[in-house]
Amino acid sequence: MQHTNNQDTLVGLFVAAGIAGLFFLAMHVSNLSSFVEDGSYTITARFENSGGLKVKSPVSAAGVKIGKVSSISFDPKTYESVVQMSIDSKYNTMPDDTTASIFTAGLLGEQYVNLEPGGSETFLKSNGKIEITQSAIILEKAIGQFLFKSAEEKK
Amino acid sequence: MIQFIQELGKSTRTSFTKLGRSSYFLLQTISGIFSVLLRPRLLLNQMYSVGVLSFLIITISGLFVGMVLGLQGYYTLSDFGAEETLGVMVAASLVRELGPVVSALLFAGRAGSALTAEIGLMKATEQLSGMEMMAVDPVKRIITPRFLAGLISMPLLAGLFSAVGIIGGQIIGSGLLGVDEGAYWSQMQSSIDFQDDIINGFIKSIVFGFVTSWIALFEGYDAIPTSEGVSRATTRTVVNSAFSILGLDFILTALMFGDN
Secondary structure, X not given: OHHHHHHHHHHHHHHHHHHHHHHHHHHXXXXXXXXXXXXXXXXXXXXXXXXXXXXXXXXXXXXXXXXXXXXXXXXXXXXXXXXEXXXXXXXXXXXXXXXXXXXXXXXXXXXXXXXXXXXXXXXXXXOEEEOEEEOOOOHHHHHHHHHHHHHHHHO | OHHHHHHHHHHHHHHHHHHHHXXXXXXXXXXXXHHHHHOHHHHHHHHHHHHHHHHHHHHHHHHHHHHHHHHHHHHHHHHOOOHHHHHHHHHHHHXXXXXXXXXXXXXXXXXXXXXXXXXXHHHHOOHHHHHHHOOOOHHHXXXXXXHHHXXXXXXXXXXXXXXXXXXXXXXXXXXXXXXXXXXXXXXXHHHOOHHHHHHHHHHHHHHHHHHHHHHHHHHHHOOOOOHHHHHHHHHHHHHHHHHHHHHHHHHHHHHHOOOO
């Protein structure tokens, strides 16, 4: 009987270690712990050009990540990019005149949405819209403009 | 010429009959699951020989694979000044690909070959026929517990492999090469998605566990009952498992990560 008890213990240890490994992967390696899906609300912003923004790009305010981009679509009527963001419901006190702009983290880093709170007393609700937006800065465009300008100055 | 066509026809026929026999075998195995659940002791014994005895080789290989990934990733990434993303590289390659694939290959070599040899020998020494004589269904008594044990152990082993590998990458990365430890973990956490990466890796390991156990058990059950037949069946288990793991991995990767 001693033998089978030892076996039970070892199998138990093995299963516990396996589950601990999977748990470690879920909680410590992935983003499951940092952002809970259901505790969030959605807001929409329309950009003239959303550049290299992708679904799951971070949304931050004052440099802190508060949500992520949940969908990006093209509106064929207004020719704008419609970006939906899900914001952690902890941060439900964003004023409704918040400005959304698309920035790049570092020179070559990924693009993210930055929310700049305004001074309004009323807050953004679920499915609310951000009215004031600033498009992504396209590096090629900026360089082109710079070259064009310096050529003009030389004349 | 005629002979060549005959050979082709013959090999097609044999491979189809083998496919048919193995599918029938799989159905029989799966239909025995309920009777195994009534006798968990059988499953437990097999969990020991399939899972616990593979534990050491899986964790040690995982540690070394993670350490090598950390080392190689560091040399490449430091050329671009992107050492901080080492954690992402190590974790993504382990969780998505190397964890399920390498642990399945090791599992096929360690546990699959043992299963084939065990069942082939049981057949060669007529233990299986003896059971039938005593009105004990050998599929329910012998095959299904081993199949279930492989199916349960494989995802656990793959999870362990990835977890230990990520820790190994961290030991090398931040312990030896000086990557910031906080950056290693935080970059990893922001890039690895639970659903896309962890769950898909988990599904992969279940599929590999299913296929490897199936191949190992069928080859043993189907082996020619001589010592040479058993040795050939064992070789076939390892070769066929490796092929199916790598081929299936390609298909699963294309399906799971194809759209991004």
